[in-house]
Amino acid sequence: MAFDMSKFGGGRWVKTHPNNVHTHGSLEPVLSILDVRGFALHDLFLVGINDNCGSIVLPTESRAENAAAALEPAYKTRVHLMGRRDGEDVWATDYTRRVLDGTTLSAFITDLTLKDGRQVIKDGRWMH
Incomplete structure (x- = not known):
């Protein structure tokens, strides 16, 4: 059931x-x-x-x-x-x-830069 x-x-x-x-x-x-x-x-x-x-x-x-x-x-x-x-x-x-190119955007965090200066999220997209 x-x-x-x-x-x-x-x-x-x-x-x-x-x-x-x-x-x-x-x-x-x-x-x-x-x-x-x-x-x-x-x-x-x-x-x-x-x-x-x-x-x-x-x-x-x-x-x-x-x-x-x-x-x-x-x-x-x-x-x-x-x-x-x-x-x-x-x-x-x-x-x-998903956006048109097939990637997924971060739903809550639009930009994130780590203490070492690396930007890991930009405009909702994970940076690689």
Whole structure:
């Protein structure tokens, strides 16, 4: 039996949508992408600050893999076992928006220079 995603609903900052879909943050663009790409919008918890990065919490590994497939190539994704809750596995698909050249931008830090003077992030991009 899969984890009941409705247990994520009801929080102060959580918005509940039809079909047991819950979101935390301004994530309607991500829901639209999933919908347009054919991912069934039911039984999920979408967590993030904005549509640039976040996680989709899902009750099964196959749904997490399908969510990742729906977001690629616009987003870099990673599917993983998030943990166990109430004796059931809970899976997550982490996503980070890609820019047109395929790289991902830092969602929070736009510029970072180390003490030795090396700039490791410039304009949201990791420097190599």
